[in-house]
Amino acid sequence: MRYTTVEEELEQRTHSIENFSYGINRFIIGLSKKVLLANTLGELGKIFSNTNEKTVLFYWIAAVAFTLQVYFDFSGYSDMAIGLGRIFGFHFLENFNYPYISKSITEFWKRWHMSLGTWFRDYLYIPMGGNRVSRVKWVRNIVVVWFLTGFWHGAQWNFIVWGLYFALFLILEKHFLKRLLNSLPPAASHMYTLFFITVSFVLFNANSMSEALENLQGMFGMLYVPLCGPESLYYLKSYGLVLIMAGIGATPLTVKIKQKLETYKSGRGALNIMVPVVHVLLMLLITGYLVDGSFNPFLYFRF
Structure with missing residues (x-):
């Protein structure tokens, strides 16, 4: 974040219920990306690193999983920062714009x-x-x-x-x-x-x-390993839903659906009910994961 971006808001900020609400919602989305998607994809990466039953398919699964993990980990971190900033009246710049x-x-x-x-x-x-x-x-x-x-x-x-x-x-x-x-x-x-x-x-x-x-x-296929195997198929099936959800989440599809619904009066009414409910459920799910899981720092803390 550059000084010029927040220069004026360091001296004077506007606080409002709208900013506070947006900040909380954005923070929850970012935390969901990190805990529910990035961490789960990271588990798949650890399984790949520890297994001796590697196949061409498993190499590709691990590569795709990390490609999605690094996006949700870092964009989730950015979402959380933007959300926290908005709660305190700061308007931080976007860091990701659906790169995939x-x-x-x-x-x-x-x-x-x-x-x-x-x-x-x-x-x-x-x-x-x-x-x-x-x-x-x-x-x-x-x-x-x-x-x-x-x-x-x-x-x-x-x-x-x-x-x-x-x-x-x-x-x-x-x-x-x-x-x-x-x-x-x-x-x-x-x-x-x-x-x-x-x-x-x-x-x-x-x-x-x-x-x-x-x-x-x-x-x-240059390591003389099998193209596929039972273990690769097992983990593809086990993590398939998460990979699909992550793939969809990396696109603006859900945002476009939300924007389309907002053009209708009934859609706006439904969103006013659904969005808070979904975010509360996400927080409950995240809390369960954090209580039951282990410490998973952000990937970019390495740098």
């Missing part, structure tokens, strides 16, 4: 961790000349920014490679891939983005480059 609906890597980084992206843009990329320089210098600017973005997450090679991985795609999209993506059906460009984002988070989640390479080899 993106149709390119460039669009993804306009929607993901926006506070980090804008910081690097304003304090490093633009002072270096941004895109108002020669093509060679522009490529240099992209490589430097994304090298440091990876290094910001940690002084490990997998983070450096992760940052340079995105630099490569941003350069390719700028020069020819973006035109190709625009000519494809939206579903195809969307699948392209999800595929390479999932691969990127395999790099991000590894403890070393050797572990990252092993997991990538496993995903693409």
Whole structure:
């Protein structure tokens, strides 16, 4: 959060029932993302790490689970911060804008961790000349920014490679891939983005480059492990509902349904009853999970 964002509200804030209500609701949504979705997906990741019965399917299940986990963990954290801020009269900026609906890597980084992206843009990329320089210098600017973005997450090679991985795609999209993506059906460009984002988070989640390479080899059948197995199918069935819920929750579908209902008088009346009830039920469910579960810190506390 930048000082200019909250400068005026540090001196004078407006407190209201509307702000307080919005803040509580937003906080509950964020906490639900963390406890009910991110933590549950994290359990699946631990099971994958501890099992000796790995298959190509299980490698993919683990990769998709972490891709969803890191989103709900960090966006949930951001929702909670925004909600707490609003309770006290602060209007914090959004940090995520449904990044998994993106149709390119460039669009993804306009929607993901926006506070980090804008910081690097304003304090490093633009002072270096941004895109108002020669093509060679522009490529240099992209490589430097994304090298440091990876290094910001940690002084490990997998983070450096992760940052340079995105630099490569941003350069390719700028020069020819973006035109190709625009000519494809939206579903195809969307699948392209999800595929390479999932691969990127395999790099991000590894403890070393050797572990990252092993997991990538496993995903693409290069470790001579079975394509599928009874244990993989068991955990896919056990966590299938959570994966589906997380997949839907990563899209603006529920928001659009809510907005559609708000256009009708009867819909607004139903929402006035349903929303508080759902949030109370979520809090009861979250409390049960927290009492019965173990401590699960936010993933980004590592950085």
